[in-house]
Amino acid sequence: MSSLLILSSLPSLTTVLLVISSFALFIVFYIRNKYSYWERRGVPTPREVDVPFGHTKDLFFRRTPMTFVFQRIYDELEGHKFGGFYQLTKPFLMIRDPELIKSIFVKNFSHFHDRNNKMSEEMSSLSSHLVSLTGQRWKNVRYKLTPTFSSGKLRAMQGLMQECISELADYLDKATADGENSEQNVKELMAKFTTDVIG
Structure with a gap:
């Protein structure tokens, strides 16, 4: 009698299948919703999305450097001024058009x-x-x-920067004047050059 009571209190196979099916449908709907963000807005995207990695699967597994992954995405968006891609499930926008980039970084920078x-x-x-x-x-x-x-201040700085560049070029000419390869500590040289330009 007690074993019948235990069996009757367990959920039926139909209930278990219904719960599993509902959960699977929820997951499918969630993934479809996440990866249709750009499509719903009419924004072009690269090739098919690798669920759940988006367009950056190689970056996630550290198979390809980040710059190469983004270069591939950039190349796949050729012919479009901009396009969307996914890093995992997060949508990102990539701008390709120079005029649009200028508008974002200069004219409308406060919005971005x-x-x-x-x-x-x-x-x-x-x-x-x-x-x-x-x-x-x-x-x-x-x-x-x-x-x-400002453009006026940058124009005024240009002459000073040009002087520093000329001094660096003269120094390098003198250092290599003997015709032999003269070793230079580039890090130290650039640090001094940068200090001269800033100072």
């Missing part, structure tokens, strides 16, 4: 301040620069730096 850099200022003091900052913090720093790099 959040990028995919996830460096924390608390973890690294070097992350407090425009490329890593997002949101209001990015806007504040960009607002402070904009007057420094």
